Amino acid sequence: VSEARDQYHHGDLRRALLVATAAEIAEHGPSAISLRSIARRVGVSHAAPAHHFGDRAGLLSAVAADGFRRLNQAMADAAATSEAPLFAIGKAYVAFACANPGEFAVMFRPELLDPDDPDLHTHGGMAHQRLLDAVAADLADCTDVDESVEVVAARSWAVVHGLATLIITGLLPADDDLISAVLSGAVQPHLGGTPA
Amino acid sequence: VSEARDQYHHGDLRRALLVATAAEIAEHGPSAISLRSIARRVGVSHAAPAHHFGDRAGLLSAVAADGFRRLNQAMADAAATSEAPLFAIGKAYVAFACANPGEFAVMFRPELLDPDDPDLHTHGGMAHQRLLDAVAADLADCTDVDESVEVVAARSWAVVHGLATLIITGLLPADDDLISAVLSGAVQPHLGGTPA
DNA sequence: TGTACATCAGTGAACGCGCGTTCACTGATGTAC
């Protein structure tokens, strides 16, 4: 069903609502989201979004869960094709955030989300665990670092998260060279150089 | 005027509205803020906040501007009393964010603020400049670092901003030892150790 | 010291609007026979 016909059944309304919500958030922030505004944007009855997501928290949770799922996938792809997995994961994290600012804007805002959403916990937890595993594996590769996994993991997460946030907000330029240079010095201190 | 008498004129309603707004944001996020909810919280007519701030963006801009002013002051105090100014500024940045989550939550959200607020530009610009100056001064102190000011500044900002964000969100613990350890490795790579 | 007046911070009733929610419904799809 790829044709855009005017029909009673949308075909994939749930997906369309997620995409529209992410776009709306990217444009006007999470505060501007209402079930009715999303319905209007998709061109559907105002009651339709509630049919799929229940309420605003349900909609935003679905956007966030889908974001975590895709972030996790992007990090997995990056790690598999690189000789410096942690560095690649860091770049993938920042790249995902820049390419999906709407999703990113709600993924780390628990007060906007449904704390009981199972998908959110599943995908959020998997993405988190992937970062921790990558740090642990990276530290295991070298014996000349005396920092704990916790400290390196916190620093790695902080730098990629902060970089992504500041770039999305427009406070730092979205420059790949800058991103690589920043990550080189923070995510892989024991390598201390540029990746292959 | 320190007594809490029931009077027609509040005494310092503007200040009280700023405090209440920051508290409300810290509790329920910026999405939950309305002029009427703040008026209710302070116990004042629902039209009073508009009298001082015009609209929601004006109120949030005033909260953000006050936040930048105090952040700037905190960083200045930290730099003046430390032998490692950049490290001290970084800790002050994180500490400010943790102690003022309401202010911090709107300070870097341009879509919620009035882009023409002069106080916001003034104090935001001063805080930004202080960070850049501290990085430049820090780099000037050592000749064995081959990174540009831009890269070090971006990394320093990213790590303190990311750390603050993740701690406020509850994703990293608010642990001073962890904060110091994370900053030691990222903000001052050429010193590579702990401060005095 | 006392009076008159200007100023302005805060009030409260009224308004129109967009919101979430409800609910009886309509129309498309899939399955049983």
Place this chain on the structure above:
DNA sequence: TGTACATCAGTGAACGCGCGTTCACTGATGTAC
């Protein structure tokens, strides 16, 4: 192949509510004389 029926995605009118905004007002403060 055709008919009957169950399912469910999406509709649209109606509701009550909190919101921002307006506006004539009230009451406290400060200044002029």
